[in-house]
Amino acid sequence: MSPLKVWTNRLRGLLLQWLLLLSLLSATGSFRSKIFTKHVLRSNLSTSFYVLDDTPGLDRVFDGIGGVSGGGATSRLLVNYPEPYRSEILDYLFKPNFGASLHILKVEIGGDGQTTDGTEPSHMHYKGDENYFRGYEWWLMKEAKKRNPNIKLIGLPWSFPGWIGSGKSWPYDSPSITALYIVSWILGAKKYHNLDIDYIGIWNERSFDIQYIKILRKMLNQKDLDRVKIIASDNLWLPISISMLLDDELLDAVDVIGAHYPGTHTVQDALKTNKSLWSSEDYSTFNNEVGGGCWARILNQNFVNGHMTSTIAWNLVASYYPQLPFGRDGLMTAQEPWSSHYVVETPIWISAHTTQFAQPGWRYLKTVGHLQNGGSYVALTDGLGNLTIIIETMTHEHSKCIRPPLPFFLVSEQTTTFSLQGTFKELRMLQVWYSKLGKKPWNDTFLFKQLPPLKITNGTVTLQLGLDEVYTLTTITTGQKGSHPTPPESRPFPSNFEDNFNVGNPPFSEAPNFADQTGVFEYFTNDQDTSGHSFTLRQVLTQRPITWAMDADQTISIIGDHNWRDITITCDVYMETPVTGGIFIAGRVNKGGSFIRSAQGVFFWILANGTYEVTGDLERRRIIKGGKANVMAKKWYTLTLNITDSSAYGILNNRVLWKTQLRPLPRNGWAAIGTRSFEFGQFDNFHIQA
Ligand SMILES: *[C@@H]1O[C@H](CO)[C@@H](O)[C@H](O)[C@H]1NC(C)=O
Ligand SMILES: *[C@@H]1O[C@H](CO)[C@@H](O)[C@H](O)[C@H]1NC(C)=O
Ligand SMILES: *[C@@H]1O[C@H](CO)[C@@H](O)[C@H](O)[C@H]1NC(C)=O
Ligand SMILES: *[C@@H]1O[C@H](CO)[C@@H](O)[C@H](O)[C@H]1NC(C)=O
Ligand SMILES: *[C@@H]1O[C@H](CO)[C@@H](O)[C@H](O)[C@H]1NC(C)=O
Ligand SMILES: *[C@@H]1O[C@H](CO)[C@@H](O)[C@H](O)[C@H]1NC(C)=O
């Protein structure tokens, strides 16, 4: 199946779920509206009156707002930012009372497979292998904890290394091996990084297995990890909810039902479980004003419509090449480590409206709901007298998320009066934070602006609400719009770039700017080397992973600027597999992420059977040229690929091996390296001139 078809199927699945939800909605919706209409006393057409009261008791416990790093490789370029910029970006994400001040960080448990925008390395590439220093998620979790010791950590697998499935692309073949693999990751987090993982997931947006969930629960308990809660199943509401209602042991094993892109609604069966309901992946929308609008609307309405007490954005930070799938679908943008340029986007400040004024453990009031002329309000309390009210008036066109489709609704300007009752009757003053997501030319956008406090007269506050606005009214006085100096200007990827991988003790397992799209490329030390290649970059997968997306049959890591046309790439290469092995360098590689299988470009291969090939695609279906090359495994060769306008030539160890005209081929794309299959292969002295 083509990746497009996979996506279409996935979207169709989500659409079906969503239609089903709509039909169930009337029941949930009317339940909720009974609560709030009681409190809405219509005065006239433009003014409405809302009561906020804890006398009838409180509603669900708020579990926090978060972001996903991974699913996949979405923080890849972040780690290579020089200081102080890298710390500044982390401050905007995690530092309390500063920016997004997130309550939750959800990370991918790297499984070696392509998971949307790249692969992330597993802690166990092979059976018996264990290494808790690969990738960047450990580092990211520690940076988050450094800033906010209370941040909750979630781990979730997307793909798994191939050995888990003993040949089948299926992680539940031997549930106890998979459970041990996951529990090892949690134990490794503690042992090597002193990180306590709070929640663990099952298999992102794929099937769950009841027996596996029970075994995972038992194994966690046996290893004194009773406090680690299970989220299931990071997919649709219904299958897991129904399974839980039919199975007491499963019901006990699962702590949180997490659904993806729920469109602010849940289903009766999920409610019947009495479990916490989360939107455990949501947002995924380009991070301009509309993305900010999407985020503002769902942060409120996931609770108002769907009783969800946590919403987690995919993704945390857009730190991947922007032409990969879902470019810039992060809470902020940091995709240029070479220039240090980054952008604090609107969703950061929309997050702050909730995160800086309510903490996990606070509870929602029962008196929340929709505003009479469109929009919504929620209120939360710490139970100690503090009150935070968040109001949003997002319009339909200006708050669409990438999915599911948003049924039409109207929002108009309105005057609202909130009456504070119960514990809140005595409050005299509320702090006010304001945002407006403007329209082109963007001169009417205001983000997280502190306005003068509102006096409460006679137990009420009145607000004039415009369109696409967010207000936070709160007793909390610690809110802050944090700022760092303006980062450097955006610049393209350097046109002259080299890496000899001579890093004795690298801080990360991956070399800067290389973004693996199938396979895993790691720094490697050749202890016995006498040929000047002691430190190299090595492709380390020898087996196809249990895939989540459509990994290629070849391995490939991309680098550079997608706009590159004329380019010369030089690299020393070393095949490790005799006869069947092969290795390549490439330019104008046009696709990556979940579309990597159909990547085109100019690929220069040498094969261990003594031949070379020039192909127009990664899959080697379009062979442009080929012939004998007197090459073999276990010897180093220097390859050069020069692409100029519509011709190209290849050099092997100083000798021109081939020259060719390029017919319809991509006009531009990244540079890349890779191997013919899941096989070891090494690279050294990589050099690009563009
Ligand atoms: C509606 O209420 C607003 C605010 O209290 C008031 O200014 C306005 O005159 C009222 N309009 C009508 C038609 O009663
Ligand atoms: C959920 O709570 C209600 C009310 O306490 C109870 O009647 C019901 O049995 C609970 N459901 C489950 C699945 O435990
Ligand atoms: C609100 O929270 C602060 C700490 O954030 C606390 O000092 C205060 O007592 C709480 N209650 C009220 C009514 O402000
Ligand atoms: C924004 O710019 C438009 C067009 O130049 C202008 O009509 C409008 O008044 C401006 N709005 C604000 C809030 O400055
Ligand atoms: C406060 O409410 C009382 C009783 O409802 C009313 O008499 C009084 O005029 C109100 N005061 C203000 C400032 O609105
Ligand atoms: C070398 O290997 C390639 C790739 O499998 C194959 O297409 C080609 O026919 C082989 N050539 C020789 C001479 O064995």
Ligand SMILES: *[C@@H]1O[C@H](CO)[C@@H](O)[C@H](O)[C@H]1NC(C)=O
């Ligand atoms: C690539 O080839 C073109 C055309 O032969 C040549 O002008 C250019 O200098 C070459 N680039 C490099 C970096 O060798």
